[in-house]
Amino acid sequence: MKFDCLIVDDEMELAETTCEYFNLFDVHTAFVTSAEACREFLREHEVSLLLLDINLGGTSGFQLCKELRLTTSIPILFISARSSEDDVLIALDIGGDDYIHKPYTLRVLLAKVKAVLKRWSNEPIPEEDGGLLQAGPVQIDTKLRRATLNGEPLKLKTMEYKLLHYLVQHKNRVIPKEELFSGVWGDIFAGDGTLNVHIRHLREKIEVSPKEPQLICTVWGIGYAFEGE
Incomplete structure (x- = not known):
């Protein structure tokens, strides 16, 4: 099965709320709460975009991103309450496409996700x-x-x-x-x-x-x- 977005966040209530909101606006979304659940989900489903938290219990979202970048080039947007510049730089350096601070506004986050999905589905840059x-x-x-x-x-x-x-x-x-x-x-x-x-x-x-x-x-x-x- 193909999904537009997978949310990986150990804050279950927030992940579930975000997932429900996205689905209301036709962004086919699922959520998981651990790195291992993410790996299993990606083995069984096709996903166009990942929203990834940094803190995932005993696992770092940074490590998971580095692992995923070995096999996939889909957009990975980090979502985190950590706001230091070092965290942002690490996230982008290891292959993240953007860094979104918590708490986020669902409406703004949805607009960002839709924009990224649209950009990645666009045709290649025109020749000239x-x-x-x-x-x-x-x-x-x-x-x-x-x-x-x-x-x-x-x-x-x-x-x-x-x-x-x-x-x-x-x-x-x-x-x-x-x-x-x-x-x-x-x-x-x-x-x-x-x-x-x-x-x-x-x-x-x-x-x-x-x-x-x-x-x-x-x-x-x-x-x-x-x-x-």
Whole structure:
């Protein structure tokens, strides 16, 4: 059986309430309360998106995410009452797509989940300019969905590729954060933390000196610009 969303949270009352709310609005959702129950559920069902708590009794949601990323690329959104920047960075670094703080508003969470599901069901990014985009040392083949740096292949995760594609496609102009949230994530509810981590990862892969970027430049208070002819 296929589900739109699986909630993994040891707070049973909250998980059940969220699940019921999602189903009311036609987001086919189930919930489990442990890591082992999650593993078993995923062996028997197809799931398009995971809402994952960090604290799962004796198991860490971080560890479960790392394990799942070995076999699946579905969106994983962390939901947690832990609010430290370190937790957010760890969640995104190990493969989480976003980090949502508890307590959350069901209406806003539903909108975010719907936006992510829509983004992941979209067709691939349209081809243009013969399928090739060039900016400085970076070239993107939109037909093959591959990027190179000085002719050498770049190993990019899905969202890193989408973000780099958008930056190169709109090179030499300032791109506001809100435009990146909408154009790359398809989600006006994406947060600064998510964007900042992906920008940092891209800089580590394409900049000569990531701490002194020459390609992906920060425009303070507005957004980013990719500089390159």
